[in-house]
Amino acid sequence: MLSTNPITAQENKAATDSKWWKEAVVYQIYPRSFKDSDGDGIGDLKGIISKLDYVKSLGIDAVWLNPIYTSPNDDNGYDISNYREIMADFGTMEDFDLLLKEMHKRNIKLIMDLVVNHSSDEHxxxxxxxxxxxxxxxxxxxxxxxxxxxxxxxxxxxxxxxxxxxxxxxxxxxxxHYFSQKQPDLNWENPKVRNEVYDIMRFWLDKGIDGFRMDAFQFASKDTSWPELPKGFEKNIIKYYGVGPHLHEYLQEMNREVFSKYDIMTVAEGAGSSPEDALLFVDPNRKELNMAYHFESVDIGKHVKDFGLVKYKEIFSRYDKTFKDKGWLSIFLANHDQPRMVSKFGNDTPEFREISSKMLSTFVMSMRGTPYYYHGDELGMINIRFDSIDDYHDVDTRNKYFGLKNRGGDLKAFLEEQKQTARENGRTPFQWDTTANAGFTTGTPWLKVNPNYAIINAEAQEKDPNSVLNYFRKLVQLRKENPILIYGKYTLIDKDNPDVFAYTRELEGKKVLVVLNFSDKNVKINTGFNIKNAKVLIANYNNLAKDGLLRPYEAIIYKL
The missing domain is CATH 3.90.400.10 (Oligo-1,6-glucosidase; Domain 2)
Structure with missing residues (x-):
């Protein structure tokens, strides 16, 4: 259940308006890769239903489900040909109705992915x-x-x-078509289009779903005078493609016509090119959306080592400062469009995979904002790193590869880069157990299963009290029991430290300190606090090192 503790935070005005979607932990399920029930190699709704007790056991409150609508599947369901039908690969509307019923029975809310910047060309x-x-x-x-x-x-x-x-x-x-040629952009200038979309939203909300995540919506409004764009504009694509002249008008109309009539969570993919842009979407006085989901923290580079932790800390602190009095943020390190969390931000070698995965989970669960957590990350799943273009199904990777091939580019270097950055690294089937295909399917999986499933799987981690999975569960419970981790004021500590991300959270005169070592070495820290006698709320090592020393990827939350 979500926290019912009364919140009276003088330090944080945003906390005075407590909402269920601020206190929720959102678990993202990519249905094609979660669990296959019928042996066709494709995850489906019945498969998700069969694993809802597992999902509930994580302690999460809401599931964000990637698109399940009828689609020719050019972009894995993000090209929708019928917004009121279920893709046959995933099941039937009866399956969906049962899924929603079973989720609500377990007090799990359902957030649907809606793609209305564009449709399929087969719509x-x-x-x-x-x-x-x-x-x-x-x-x-x-x-x-x-x-x-x-x-x-x-x-x-x-x-x-x-x-x-x-x-x-x-x-x-x-x-x-801003995306695939099979994804023609809808004309939001046309009020008939907007009303069609509002009707679609009502159709699903009246079924009882709990909100929408709107894909690519920041691109919906275009400057239809079609001005010439400067050379190199694609290097700052959000400036020229995002937040068009009428986007906020459309969102305010959408709120008036639909959102305001339901108690739901609403978030759009992307939120402009700055924290100030993002706040405009979710300032409660503007009556648009209720949560911002920005990409600056995940689009920054191939690996945290490449761009530097100091710069990374600056991004989160800048957004938090902008949102300290109003609006609300999403906190995430991975989703279906990203490589695996531990491969990008941690260390996926056998020596450090588990401990760095726990450290990253500690970060996501201790920051101010609603945490989004991508399925499989609770196991510490890692990038599969395909060697051949034949292993990729994703339109993004394949189009880039064949475009490069036509231009005579370096295909070997491209494939090597994709091992770290490709979206399908995060889309390999969920690793349930050690049976064939990791227990995902009895057939041939639509995408290869990571061969490390014999080591990394849910069944093995269930039995291990020190597993990545069970550590994640403890973190979720800790967040629920401590509103300070939800609503508390955030203050960055030791901002120039190149290895450690440290910050405090404060609420109602109470304070916790979070220290996270993002490096693979022992580092000395000086937080300015006396932590010798501080209570440890959670730590990813079984014992504490000497005062002032953090071991590789160590994470500790202290109650000061």
């Missing part, structure tokens, strides 16, 4: 839209008649160095 709206220039659905998308010449260049995320305007011979016109 009926787009089929109608491309059929003729005078079709009633023509203005549901962005079209440019060929007789006007080529439209102003727009870069495509999933087709690097190619144009996001795709020629369509049927009406001698170009349509816009």
């Amino acid at each position: 009926e709206w787009f089929k109608q839209s491309r059929s003729s220039r005078d079709n009633p659905y023509r203005d549901y998308y962005h079209w440019w008649p060929a007789e006007k010449g080529k439209p102003p260049y727009r870069w495509s995320f999933f087709d690097v160095n190619s144009d996001a305007w795709k020629y369509d011979a049927q009406t001698n016109s170009y349509y816009l």
Whole structure:
């Protein structure tokens, strides 16, 4: 259950308005990779239902479910062809209704992923839209008649160095696709499109779901005068593509028409290019969304060693400072668009995988904001590091590879980089046990299972009280029992330390100190506090070292 402790934090005005979605721990499930129930190699809704007791045992409060709508699957479900149907790979609407019922029975809320910046090109709206220039659905998308010449260049995320305007011979016109050419962008300038989306939202909310995470929504509003963009604009894509001229108007309308009528959690992927931009989305006075989800902390580089911990601390502290009085943040280190958490921010060698995974979990669960935790990270799952392009299914990796091949680029270097950065590192099937395919499926898995499942799996960790899994459970419980870890004021300590991330959390005259060693060496720390007699709330080593010394990837939360 969520905390019912009364919060009266003078130090933190944002805490005076307690909400369930601030106190929740959100667990992200990528359905294709979680659990397959029928042996076709693809995770499904019945598979999730069969593992809900495991999900509940984690102590989490809400599940963010990646798209399960009908889709031709060009971008693993982020290209939706029917927003009111379930993809056959995942099951039926009856399966969904049962999933929702069983989740609510266990006091788990369900947050649906909604993709409305674009649809699939196989959606009926787009089929109608491309059929003729005078079709009633023509203005549901962005079209440019060929007789006007080529439209102003727009870069495509999933087709690097190619144009996001795709020629369509049927009406001698170009349509816009910021992502795959099978993902035409919807025209949010058209009020009919907006009303269609609001109806879709009501359909799911009236079923009883608990909120939406809206994919790529910061790109929904475009400057439809289509100005020429400066050379190299794609290096700062959010500045030119994100937060268009009417985005906040659309969100305020969406809130009026839909969100305000339900007690739900609402968050959009991305939130502008700065903390100040992000706050505009979630300032309660503006009546838009209720939680910001920014990417600056995960898009910073290939590995924490590459960009430096000092810079990383500065990002989190800057966002926290902007949000200290109002609004609310998400805290996360991984999701379905990222490599595995421990491979990017920790150390996935056999020597340090477990201890660094525990350290990273301590960070996520002790920061101010709602923690999002990606499935499999509670086991310390790591990057699979494919050797061949044939092993990749992801449109992003494959398009980049073949685009590079056409340009005569260094394919070997590209594949080596993908071992660290590719999205499918985080999409390999969940490792349940030591049976074939890690217990994920009795068939052939849609994506290869990491061969380390014999060592890293849930069944083995259930039996080990010191496992990464059981440490995660303790952290979740600690957060629930200590509102200071949810609402407490954050203050960075020793900001120039290149190895240690240390901070305090304060609430109602109480204070805790969090110290996290992000390095693989012993480091001396001086927090300025007398921690000799401080109570240890949790630590990822079984015994404490000498005062002032942190061992590799050590994490400790002290009650001061």
